[in-house]
């Protein structure tokens with residue numbers, strides 16, 4: 001890969017003298033969905049697929065970008081004097097947003113750069129290609145200009161840029177999972193405090209299989225922001241009867257006690273998901289620690305049901321993938337992962353059952369939905385690095 005991206009860099013930008021190569025992973029969340037903006041727990045891990053980058057400092061303030069994933073867009077130019085989001089700037093709004101966020105924090109960029117990217121995360125699959133580009137960019141800036149920022153800061157800067165430059169009100173999970181990734185471990189993160197622990201993923205002869213629905217998200221981002229504000233309203237209603245800072249502070253029992261303070265049935269279900277999903281995540285990590293993979297799988301399944309019925313972020317494509325997966329022998333657990341509305345599912349499947357899983361679920365999906373799903377057997381990898 002290193003040779004490939006360096007030679008493409010030379011082709012696009014003239015030569016590759018002095019250019020450096022980098023990598024940042026994608027992520028998949030095993031459990032703890034739509035809890036990160038509710039002060040709850042999440043349990044994601046970094047993947048060995050991700051974003052490869054080649055970067056080189058310039059003598060002026062120009063920025064030149066090229067993505068091997070969008071060759072048709074050619075080279076996209078900008079400059080440090082113009083760090084603003086433009087629709088036509090397309091994917092370059094992600095690296096530009098991170099540059100802007102560094103400057104917002106008082107870290108002025110002394111010069112521009114040429115940047116080439118090549119992502120191995122399937123496009124639009126919900127495995128956080130944008131957060132991967134953000135963390136990669138932050139990592140490059142730190143390496144180039146010796147900024148005193150930790151990997152956790154890189155995650156926060158990435159999230160800040162996504163919220164304030166790119167207008168998506170996401171939580172901290174994706175950028176954190178990517179910036180702090182560790183091979184063969186998932187990250188048990190308390191999003192209220194940012195305290196975290198690594199948990200070895202011991203799946204006892206099973207693997208993580210991602211199924212991409214190939215449904216483009218489209219409306220997803222606005223629905224995402226809608227769910228967020230439903231939860232915020234529910235929280236404000238609950239705060240009239242109990243002094244909590246976030247939904248993540250409630251147990252199931254607390255919720256039963258106070259839920260009548262929430263003024264609509266829909267908002268009650270949204271808040272219920274946030275509370276129960278948080279508790280499920282804590283239990284799932286405990287189960288994994290006890291080598292109880294079966295229990296972990298059951299909690300994944302319960303997570304999907306809650307996202308389908310109470311949070312309503314699944315849709316026929318994700319439901320079909322998951323409900324078909326549940327029927328296949330050797331599937332330990334299966335659920336939608338990420339924001340939902342499209343994107344992909346994550347399943348834990350016994351190794352000997354994987355071929356049958358892909359064939360059976362793939363066939364049922366094609367028949368019901370009318371187009372194919374894609375399947376990836378993934379490995380859990382490290383965070384960002386120089387290649």
Ligand code: GLA
Nearest residue numbers: 033034170171172173338339
């Ligand atoms: C997206 C967001 C995350 C998180 C998930 C849902 O991936 O970027 O912050 O909220 O959705 O769990």
